[in-house]
Amino acid sequence: MGNWPYKTIIEPFKAKMVEPIVFTTRTQRLQILDDAGYNLFNIPADKVTIDFLTDSGTSAMSALQWSAMMRGDESYAGAKSFFVFKDVVGRLTGMEHVIPVHQGRAAERILFGVVGGKGKKIPGNTHFDTTRANIEASGAEAHDFPCSEADDLLSEYPFKGNFDLNKLEKFLNRYAADVPLCLATMTNNALGGQPISMANLRALRALLQRFEIPLFIDAARFAENAYFIKLREPGYQDKKIIDIVREMFTLAEGCLFSAKKDAFANIGGFLALNDSKWVESVRNELILTEGFITYGGLAGRDLEAIAQGLLEVIDEDYLIYRIRSTQYFGQGLLNAGVPVVQPIGGHAIYIDAGVFLPHIKPEQFPAHSLACEFYLEGGIRSCEMGSLTFGEHARRQLLRMAIPRRVYTQSHIDWVIELAGIIAEKKESLAGYRIVKAPKELRHFTARLEPLALTRV
Numbered sequence: 001m002g003n004w005p006y007k008t009i010i011e012p013f014k015a016k017m018v019e020p021i022v023f024t025t026r027t028q029r030l031q032i033l034d035d036a037g038y039n040l041f042n043i044p045a046d047k048v049t050i051d052f053l054t055d056s057g058t059s060a061m062s063a064l065q066w067s068a069m070m071r072g073d074e075s076y077a078g079a080k081s082f083f084v085f086k087d088v089v090g091r092l093t094g095m096e097h098v099i100p101v102h103q104g105r106a107a108e109r110i111l112f113g114v115v116g117g118k119g120k121k122i123p124g125n126t127h128f129d130t131t132r133a134n135i136e137a138s139g140a141e142a143h144d145f146p147c148s149e150a151d152d153l154l155s156e157y158p159f160k161g162n163f164d165l166n167k168l169e170k171f172l173n174r175y176a177a178d179v180p181l182c183l184a185t186m187t188n189n190a191l192g193g194q195p196i197s198m199a200n201l202r203a204l205r206a207l208l209q210r211f212e213i214p215l216f217i218d219a220a221r222f223a224e225n226a227y228f229i230k231l232r233e234p235g236y237q238d239k240k241i242i243d244i245v246r247e248m249f250t251l252a253e254g255c256l257f258s259a260k261k262d263a264f265a266n267i268g269g270f271l272a273l274n275d276s277k278w279v280e281s282v283r284n285e286l287i288l289t290e291g292f293i294t295y296g297g298l299a300g301r302d303l304e305a306i307a308q309g310l311l312e313v314i315d316e317d318y319l320i321y322r323i324r325s326t327q328y329f330g331q332g333l334l335n336a337g338v339p340v341v342q343p344i345g346g347h348a349i350y351i352d353a354g355v356f357l358p359h360i361k362p363e364q365f366p367a368h369s370l371a372c373e374f375y376l377e378g379g380i381r382s383c384e385m386g387s388l389t390f391g392e393h394a395r396r397q398l399l400r401m402a403i404p405r406r407v408y409t410q411s412h413i414d415w416v417i418e419l420a421g422i423i424a425e426k427k428e429s430l431a432g433y434r435i436v437k438a439p440k441e442l443r444h445f446t447a448r449l450e451p452l453a454l455t456r457v
Helices: 024-037 063-069 078-094 106-113 129-137 165-178 198-212 222-232 241-250 276-289 302-313 316-335 366-378 387-393 412-426
Strands: 097-101 121-124 142-145 182-185 215-218 254-258 269-273 347-353 384-387 398-403 433-437 446-449
Touching: 024 398, 063 215, 063 302, 078 222, 078 241, 078 269, 078 302, 078 384, 097 106, 106 129, 106 254, 106 276, 121 165, 121 276, 129 142, 129 387, 165 198, 182 198, 198 215, 198 241, 222 241, 222 316, 222 387, 241 276, 269 366, 302 316, 316 347, 316 412, 366 412, 366 433, 366 446, 384 387
Parallel strands: 121 142, 121 182, 182 215, 215 254
Antiparallel strands: 097 269, 254 269, 347 398, 384 398, 433 446
16 A cells, blocks of 8 residues: 555555444433343343444454464474474564463453552553552552643644653652553554553653653554554654554563454453563462463464464555545544544544533443444444443543444444434434443443433334
């Protein structure tokens, strides 16, 4: 594709296998919502027409990934597939110790189980829900230091995933002795899928080095972040994606990775480290809860698929398509009268439901109301990222439409945009919600809710 000169962005792949999409009636969807306790996580996937619930584990794998799976070595210890996997991860990250896990949150649980604990504090640009939960489950505290530019959802500031280094420095001056590491999430999922710049990452590392605190990267969407650096940061336009990726990782002492995002895999992840001081404890925890150190809860075929996916995601033709097609979606929603976080990110569109539905108070979950309305209108499933998900830590009332990689075409997106316009015309009629039942932690996954206005037409 190179520098694609045309208005129409085409997929840099062709379909080889298809899966049918299910269509339901509005009456059926209303009953499905009621049966699910108005929680879209509780809706069976075969009752969803377009699924934007997450981009995690929902990608379409390539022919090369499927063929790589046939090479999977299922030996319990020392499988060939592990060394294929370890070699690719090592070439991308430059990190010596590679620990496979069954998915990203397992890496979070293991790492923070080792370095966390009561009295510990983990700063980040903005911790995602499972990250915060795993930090707090260890007894530690999660602290967010997003840049001030992230507060303006409509500005075109190119790197809203950056840290506020001044606030972080003040925090470290007081609490550095209690900080085992700092976590930089790229892209910043909780604040609109926004990237962090190389300059901010370098300044962050320099600050942390003064306090002898290691930098870790949550690298779930590392390739998308690297492409944003190439697009937006001076001095990187002529650099190859692989070189930008390697430069990012050289600034870190470790990383967490969910292979269900930027590796196109349906399961898997890893924890990678340079410093050996935590490796023994991490591996012991891995064996206790995940599996042996050369498979970590994964089949050999999964390790092969991840390794191949990591090579494919740094292909610039793919990244051009990925970022531009997401921008097309976001611009279409804006044209339909739906406010979205800008600049538009890579893996998802974030609708500002607080602005779109100002008559619904934050404690009545406006983004969840909008999510239910998208499902009711067309069977579209999405994910609330406001007060229901983040509780007291919610900075905005966002509805995330996460786009599975290599799954939907432009006509699917055009249809969703059309439905968004229909919803925009009747947005004043949408009601808030209240929680009927919910667990203490990560309530948005399993809570049951009901609309404050029970009459729906």
